[in-house]
Amino acid sequence: MGSFIGHVLPGMAFFILGLWHLFNHIKLYSLRPNSYISSPWFPTTKLRYLELYLIMLGSSISISMELFIGPQKHHPFDVDGTIPSNHLRNFEHSLISMSFFVYATFAILLDKISAEAQRGLTHILGALAFGQQLLMFHLHSTDHKGLEGQYHLLLQNIVAISLTTALMGIGLPKSFLVSFVRSLCILFQGVWFVVMGFMLWTPGLIPKGCSLYNDDGHKIVRCTSEEALHRAKSLANIQFGWFVIGITIFAITLYMAMVETYSKNVKYSSLAEEFEEIHEETSDVESLKKNKFEDSKSLLVERGFAPFDMER
Structure with missing residues (x-):
């Protein structure tokens, strides 16, 4: 994950997943506002578990890249069987992917056996995956004081809200706003991963006074002075604020457009049901x-x- 491709590809995956959830939650709530119940994943018409299969596939590719394809020797261990220092971040990233793989796998199994606590357990599995993600980023072995650390600190805020709303979904399954915020945070994670990939590994986008350096096989951003580092972090904060505003405008606009589209069917059906009840x-x-x-x-x-x- 500590590269341009390692951030952009997972970012696209999170963005598509968040957009898929946001679209389906708004559609479901617009059609059935009185009987809405949050769903941790959404089946498709042709292949019921397509979403979960894609999560498993993406997680498997990420684990393979981190542990077997990315390292120069194509394995994560040293000659004496220990984990070398420059591969610690690879193991941390792979743990995040493993957590999402476990979530998708058991979500399928719980659905197949039609477990009574299926919805709640699936939400717990999602919360555990977000919790693992938050823990790994908070205790990341990479530099927490530099510009990359600032981007990861801002990312932790989004992951923390994703974790909180996943836990709230267990006790508040009928709350549309909880599902709306959770989906929006998953989408925001994807956007911020892509932003990190471009801003931290594109030389032309690195702030003034900072440059890319090779640190034991990994490229990191270092600034020449405290003033340059402070400026770079402030620019990252401003950038984060811009995206908060932009994504909020996008989400509310999408909600209004979809409610306008799907609520008409609800009005007609409500009138028909009311007439039948009166009759x-x-x-x-x-x-x-x-x-x-x-x-x-x-x-x-x-x-x-x-x-x-x-x-x-």
Whole structure:
């Protein structure tokens, strides 16, 4: 993950996944606002587990890149079987991918056996994956004081909200806003990964006073002075704020457009259901009156009165 490709490709995966969840949650809520229940993943018509299969595939590729393809010797261990210092970050990144692979695998198995606690357990698995991600980035072996550390610090805020909303989804399955924020944070993670890939490994985009250096096989950004480092971190903070505003505008605009599109069907169906309910209530009242009338007639017959006597 500590490269341009290592950030851009996972970023695209998170972005597509977050957009897919955001679209489906808004659509589901627009069509069924009263019976909405949050879903940790969404099946497709042709292949039910396509989303989860893609998560497993992406996680497997990431693990292979970190442990077997990326290292020069094509294996992560040293000659004596220990983990070399320059491969520690590879193991940290692979743990994140393994967590998402476990999430997708058990999400499929829980759905296949139709477990009663399927929804809650799947949310827990997602929360564990985000928790692992947050822990690895917080205790990352890479430089926490430099510009890359600042970008990772900002990323941790997004991951922390993803973790929080995943846990809240267990107790609040009917909350659309919890699902909306969680999906938006997954999308934001993808955007920020891509931004990190460009800003930290493209020489022309590195702030003034900072340059790319080779650190034991990994390229990192170092600044020539404290003033240059402070400026670079401030630029990263400003950039993060711009994306917060931009993604918020995008999400609310998407919500309004989809609600306008799908809410029309809801209005028509609601009117039809209301008409049916009124018709059923009217029928019930009429049948109740009829039953009462027949009961009174039968009671009079039992007491010796003929039906024509009632008419008189």
